[in-house]
Amino acid sequence: MVNLVLSALNAVTDLTKANFIKKTRRTAEVQERFLLRLLQAHRDTEFGRKYQLGEIKTVDRFRDRVPILPYSSYEPFLERIANGKQNILTADPVVYLTLTSGSTGKKKMIPTTRRSQNITRQATLTSMGFLTAALRSRGQQFGKILLTNSTQQWGRTSAGIPYGPASAGVLSMDKWLYGQFFAQPYETLQVADSSARHYLALLFALQDPLMRGMLANFPMLILRTCNYLEKFGEDLIHDIETGTIANWLEVEPELRLALEQRLSANPVRANELREILQSEGKLTPHLAWSNLSFVACARGGTSDFYFQRFPTYFNNTPIFGAVFSSAEGMFSIYHELDDDSSILALESGFFEFIPQDQWQEEQPKTLLATEVRSGERYRILTTSYNGFYRYDIGDVIEVVGFYEQAPLIVFRHRQGGLISSTTEKTTEAHATQVMQAVQQEFSLLLEDFCMTLSENDFPARYLLNIELANGYKLEDPQAFLSECDRKLQAANTHYEISRKDPIPPPRLRILAPGSFAILRQRQIEKGIPDSQLKFPHISEDRNFLSGLQVQQEVRLPEDEA
Incomplete structure (x- = not known):
């Protein structure tokens, strides 16, 4: 059926x-x-x-x-x-x-x-038509999708009109239609706690080895789901084997009951996943779902910075916008x-x-x-x-x-997403272009980065704040900083002109592991839904990174005097 x-x-x-x-x-x-x-x-x-x-x-x-x-x-x-x-x-x-x-x-x-909702649905179906045709041309097919967006609305106005994030409105108004494409029950998306919601979505999706796709608003959120899969691999396999839901998960009682009734023990699938975990040392989407055909998330803007990390989890699985x-x-x-x-x-x-x-x-x-x-x-x-x-x-x-x-x-x-020490107008596109290139040149992966401006210099200098991905080390940070400066001048002519005079030399700040996770948590605490996080890679807010631990600050030779 x-x-x-x-x-x-x-x-x-x-x-x-x-x-x-x-x-x-x-x-x-x-x-x-x-x-x-x-x-x-x-x-x-x-x-x-x-x-x-x-x-x-x-x-x-x-x-x-x-x-x-x-x-x-x-x-x-x-x-x-x-x-x-x-x-x-x-x-x-x-x-x-x-x-x-x-x-x-x-x-x-x-x-x-x-x-307006009908128009949104029509565009979504059109997009899916293009996706299906593109997959067929590669000998692949469309199928069930893993989604972790929350469908929780935030409340109602005095007149009773519900309000909340866009995804909650879209999914709830077309619950039946979109539910046909999910690899997990709709109820998993109603769980309030973000970690529990991701865990439960993965738990049900892992039961189906034929799942075809993953969907999220932004590539950063796809990577977060991958991290949950790695982090909870053992627990997920245990729950699949026993047909139970971990009792330490924060799940609303009525939703836990409804989901437990949908779950059954699957020792065969659990053994498959356990063998993968033991032989590879981790679970990734590409390993867990050998038929994975696509990953769908936003493209353009700063997305390419995150796409550099996708092969680790998805091999060469195509990305669809x-x-x-x-x-x-x-x-x-x-x-x-x-x-x-x-x-x-x-x-x-x-x-x-x-x-x-x-x-x-x-x-x-x-x-x-x-x-x-x-x-x-x-x-x-x-x-x-x-x-x-x-x-x-x-x-x-x-x-x-x-x-x-x-x-x-x-x-x-x-528009307005830029920083200027004088009048050079460096955009996120400039910053992302530079960071993509230097990662490849230095065979390096970054967890994330953000360019900011110094507080006590006039004109202000550029501060390149980076967090290294787990397992990576920057052997020559001064050469890295020098290349970032050179590439930014090549990307933005106005920066190149002003960099000669009056903008002072940039500095590199290597942040402690977990720093950008702290920043994302700060955004969530401000009321930004976890499925809508758009992390800025440039910021004129001099306090944006306040309180984070700087492990090392690096200067260029011309700045060391």
Whole structure:
């Protein structure tokens, strides 16, 4: 029965993908039609009446009539929506309020309606259609997926509207659909404790040697699941053998009971895993699931830094980006394995692009999807059924080509996600490019890194804070620092110019093991969901790394006098 359901869903995703491809051949028409239908649907909302959306009949008129507004302009509307007022930003009732992670600033509240959720589902199914086709071309197949995202909502507003992270809303509203793809029972994702949730998801997934994929929001979270598999290997095997759940896990009693009823002893599978553990000394996804076909997580931006560690756990298993999205909207759909580019999600929103020469303007001139140029970077605006219009989320993307008439885009970094000692504007993309290269050059793996600025120098010097991965040693830290400095100058011309004068030489700080785990825990304690952690690799916050143990500080020869 399960295989029949999965086969039927695969057929649906194939059809959804085929329909999407047809529409990429009519990009301008599809985008205009989406916008005009949305404006008509929302014309009688409070926002629609204010900006006379019902009178807008062309894209140009829309851009003239509706201004680009910051989130603060939407806050008064959102407060009233949270209190139960309807027909404010959307014509459809708001059924869920997504709270952004707040990892890059203040938490934001994003309305979700059934219609906006349906659009998200459609894009997800399209992505799965592309994934299935890509796997077939390699002689592989799509199948059950391990997911560890929490589905716990955080509460309800005074009007009874549930609120919480995006993944909790998406998964709970389409519980049956997404549940068909899980390698573990849905109840595992309802467990509040993060360690217990990961353990239970792994426990059930390990029962199935034919599991095909792993899914997480970000590659760092995939690596964390791998660490849990290594850490709890013996315990997991014992529970599989006996059909029990470790009594030391923090699991809500009702969920423990429900999951125990779903679990049965599997000594044959336990013996298979024990033999792997004894012969290899550890459990990894590639060893535990020999049929693993893909890993799905965010691509672009700083992801490549973490991907360097993937072969340790996944060998050459391909990586799929799935969708490029945020709480504010769905932006693009991935179409290939091991590829950072993705196709603009033509029916998920109406998109505009702000070219770089307009980034400082309060009301910049924008380009449409068919007007952008390959090789150029833009800030992306979205208008969608969640009630935001011409909304600038601050993401910088690069157009790298076209799929039929639709732009292929790659996420590069967030606007404002940079550091400057003077005016050089070093971005996360610069920092990640450098750290990827030096890791390879020095045959080194880092647990993580973060570039910050010194407190007591003027102009401030760059501080490169790194934590070595377990088992690695940096033999020549001064040469490492020198190469980082050289490569950063090559990556960022403005840094190269300012580095000659007035920026002083950078310093390397080697942090004690476990330092970045402490930083991530600090983020969680601030209320950021563990499934939405986006760890910054550059920070202008001079106190960001405060309290961490520096094992060694390294200077360049010119800085030692």
